[in-house]
Structure formats: structure tokens, C-alpha cells
Amino acid sequence: AQSVTQLGSHVSVSEGALVLLRCNYSSSVPPYLFWYVQYPNQGLQLLLKYTTGATLVKGINGFEAEFKKSETSFHLTKPSAHMSDAAEYFCAVTLNNNDMRFGAGTRLTVKP
Amino acid sequence: SQTIHQWPATLVQPVGSPLSLECTVEGTSNPNLYWYRQAAGRGLQLLFYSVGIGQISSEVPQNLSASRPQDRQFILSSKKLLLSDSGFYLCAWSSLERSPSYEQYFGPGTRLTVT
Numbered sequence: 576a577q578s579v580t581q582l583g584s585h586v587s588v589s590e591g592a593l594v595l596l597r598c599n600y601s602s603s604v605p606p607y608l609f610w611y612v613q614y615p616n617q618g619l620q621l622l623l624k625y626t627t628g629a630t631l632v633k634g635i636n637g638f639e640a641e642f643k644k645s646e647t648s649f650h651l652t653k654p655s656a657h658m659s660d661a662a663e664y665f666c667a668v669t670l671n672n673n674d675m676r677f678g679a680g681t682r683l684t685v686k687p
Numbered sequence: 688s689q690t691i692h693q694w695p696a697t698l699v700q701p702v703g704s705p706l707s708l709e710c711t712v713e714g715t716s717n718p719n720l721y722w723y724r725q726a727a728g729r730g731l732q733l734l735f736y737s738v739g740i741g742q743i744s745s746e747v748p749q750n751l752s753a754s755r756p757q758d759r760q761f762i763l764s765s766k767k768l769l770l771s772d773s774g775f776y777l778c779a780w781s782s783l784e785r786s787p788s789y790e791q792y793f794g795p796g797t798r799l800t801v802t
Contacts, residue, residue, distance in 0.1 A: 607788050618777055618793035619731075626788040665730070669789045673719060673738070679730040 577602040577668045579649075581678035589686045594638075594653040596681050598666030601647065608649045609667040610640055613680075619665060625649060636660070661685045689714035689785070693778050693794040701802055706751075706765040708797050710778030713759065718780040720761040721791060722753055725775040737761060773801045 582597040600606055607626050611619040623634025630642040636659075640651045649666060663682050669675040690713045700706060712718050722734040733746045735753035743753050750769060754762045761778060775798055779791040 607790075609790055611793075616775075616796070616798065618795045619779075621790055621792065624788055624790055671789065673736050673744070675733075675789065675791055677731045 576674070576676070577606055577670050578676050579608075579666045579668045579678040581664075581666050581681050583681055584679065585682045585684065587684040587686060588656045590658055591655050594651070594656045594660065594683065596651040596664050596666075596683065598640075598649045598651065598678060599647050600649060600666075600668045602668060602670065604670060605644075606668045606670055608640075608642060609669075609675075610634065610638070610649075610651050611665045611667060611677075612636075613663045613665065615662075622651070622664075656683075656685045658685050658687065689780075689792065691778060691780055691792060691794040693776075693797050695797060696795065697798045697800075699800045699802060700768050702770055703767050706763070706768050706772070706799070708763040708776055708778075708799075710761040710763075710794055711759055712761075712780045715759070715780070715782050715785060717758060717784070718782045720755065721779040721781075722761065722763050723777040723779065725777060725796075727774070731777070735763070768801045770801050773799055775799075 578601045580599045609624045610622040613619045623632045625632050625642045633639045638653045663680045665680050666678040692711050721736045723731045737743050737755045751765050777796045778794040781791045
């Protein structure tokens, strides 16, 4: 079965610094990969997704992620952090419609 | 456009009381529907999913149940709440008609506190 591992439950960056949130997946076949963001007391919002084709995927709010099959990774990046980026981020993987597996989440803190 | 609603937004219930949380989706037909629970400081746990009216699959044994009485309505219930049922409950939907890549779209959630 597929799974994802998010490295680092907490990440802290300064405003304007690079954001890097790590996600590694395990799958026997090419997966679909997603990043979601959750603000306090809200539902999850889809940031971006990888299905097929271009391995560098751009999402909302200036985030992007690169699918690297050789490293089984799908890390999320943003060149310059903003205070509004402070939230919990979840990486997810699915092979079919009813079995989406989420990582444990990474809480991003942005310091002024 | 599609929207998903959950209510109530917050709920405080005593141990042993019943529970009913409702989720409805607008703007799509025959969606797959999901209930997740998010305990404090933890990730998402899939509780139930449904591919159609009356079709419910349970992922974990517990004192919760789910029903889908209408195409776009998903209800989470319990006859007697436990303290361990406290958490943030999220409903989600997906649809191959909308997107073949299986992404799920989430509602705003219900914060349940069992006292």
C-alpha cells in the first residue's frame, strides 16, 4: 500500500526566507501526490498536485513542488516566506479514488 | 462551482450522549464522500467513505457510524459518545467527473468536545 512520510513535524523560518517542507512517498506504482494546507480550525485546502507529465508543479500562494521518482520525494518549496504562510501542511498520496494516505503534517512557523 | 458544508461548526457534548454531524455537497452529482477525524496535534484518520447512496465503508472499528441517505448528504452518528471521540471532524468529497486525479476537497470541519 502507498504511504507518505513528512520529515519534521515543526519547521520554523524567518519571513522572507526559503520554505522547504519534505515529503517522501512509498508506492509500488506511479502515484498521484498532493500538498494540502490547513489554517487553525479550518478544513484542508489543496495547494498543488502531481498527476503525470511535468515534474515541477506550481500551486497557489507561490508554492511549488517537484516530483523526483529516483528519490521518491515530493518536497514543497516557496522562495520567500510570508507571515500568512504559517499553517499546517500535509502531504498525501493516492493510487485510487478511495484510499488517500496523508502524512502526519508539518507545522510551519514564520518569524518576523 | 462546488461547495461543501458541515454543521454544526462546534459542539460540546457530555459522555454517553448521542451525536449527529451533517455534511452536504453542492454543485456535483454522485460524489465520493469521506469522514475524517483529526485528534489534537495529529494527522488525519479516515473513518468512513461512501461511493453512493446507502454504500458505506468503515475504515476503523469504533462506536461511530455513517449514513448516506441522499446523493450529496453524509451523516456521522454515535449512540453514546466517549471522551476519546473528541476531535476535529472533517468531511471531504471527490469526483472522477470533476477530476481524474482523485483529489479530495474538504469542508470547514466540526470541532467536537466530549466532556
